[in-house]
Amino acid sequence: MRKWMLFLIPVLGAAIIGCGGSKSLQSAGTGDIPDWYVNPPQDPNYLFAANTQSSQDMQLAIDKATEAARADIGRQMQVKIEGLQKRFSEETGTGNDAQLLQMFTQAEKTVVSTSLEGSRVKQQKIVKDGSLWRAYVLVQYPIGAANEALMQQIKNNNQMYTRFRASQTFKELQDEVDKYDKFKQEQQQGPGH
Numbered sequence: 493m494r495k496w497m498l499f500l501i502p503v504l505g506a507a508i509i510g511c512g513g514s515k516s517l518q519s520a521g522t523g524d525i526p527d528w529y530v531n532p533p534q535d536p537n538y539l540f541a542a543n544t545q546s547s548q549d550m551q552l553a554i555d556k557a558t559e560a561a562r563a564d565i566g567r568q569m570q571v572k573i574e575g576l577q578k579r580f581s582e583e584t585g586t587g588n589d590a591q592l593l594q595m596f597t598q599a600e601k602t603v604v605s606t607s608l609e610g611s612r613v614k615q616q617k618i619v620k621d622g623s624l625w626r627a628y629v630l631v632q633y634p635i636g637a638a639n640e641a642l643m644q645q646i647k648n649n650n651q652m653y654t655r656f657r658a659s660q661t662f663k664e665l666q667d668e669v670d671k672y673d674k675f676k677q678e679q680q681q682g683p684g685h
Contacts, residue, residue: 524617524619524621524626525628526615526617526628526630528542528615528630529542529544529617529628529630532630533630536635537634537635537636537675538632538633538634538635539565539568539569539572539632539633539635539638540614540630540631540632541561541562541564541565541568541630541631542561542628542629542630542631543557543558543560543561543564543628543629543631544557544626544627544628544629545557545560545626545627546621546624546625546626546627547624547625547627548623548624548625549625550618550625550627553618553624553625553626553627554616554618554627554629556627557616557627557628557629558613558627558629558631561629561630561631562608562611562631563608564631565608565611565631565633566604566605566608569603569604569633569638570600570604572635572638573596573599573600573603573604573638573642574600576642576661576665577593577596577597577600579661580596580656580659580661580662581593583659583660583661592652592655595649595651595652596652598645599642599645599646599649599652600642602641602645603638603641603642603645608633610633610634610637610638611631611632611633612631612632612633613629613630613631614630614631614632615628615629615630616628616629616630634672634675635668635672636668636669636671636672636673636675636676637672639665639668639669639672640669640672640673642665643665643666643669646662
């Protein structure tokens, strides 16, 4: 009987330690991740990007996560504008017009580079990750602001604006800009007006 006891004590001890260790790893690994990081919000009026970064310095972790999320917003904007350019080219039959495509590409680059200025941190969470700080950041950018910036870039180029203005794609973009202008006015007036 004594031999069995001596054998069972190490086996039970290892089982208890093994179970306790994995349980603490699970709660530490998943309990700190915000839901909005795993499932970013969906809203037809905004682009969202979630990112996480770590650093020994808390503010540096926040800054790195914010910049990475803004870069993701920039990529989303680029895809959106490229889709608009493609639709316009197909609609007007100017897919082979190198000059028009070059003008649109330049407008896209300008909008993407300036659009990051209008983005803002919607949510953030900072946790200790061993000896480091981990920042989770959710950045949002209003799509209407991007559409407005793109429309302004198109209007700045008379040749492109003249050709674009007659298209259905232009009408859709103008409707989006008008909707955004109305949204901005409502926000300035505040609730109850």
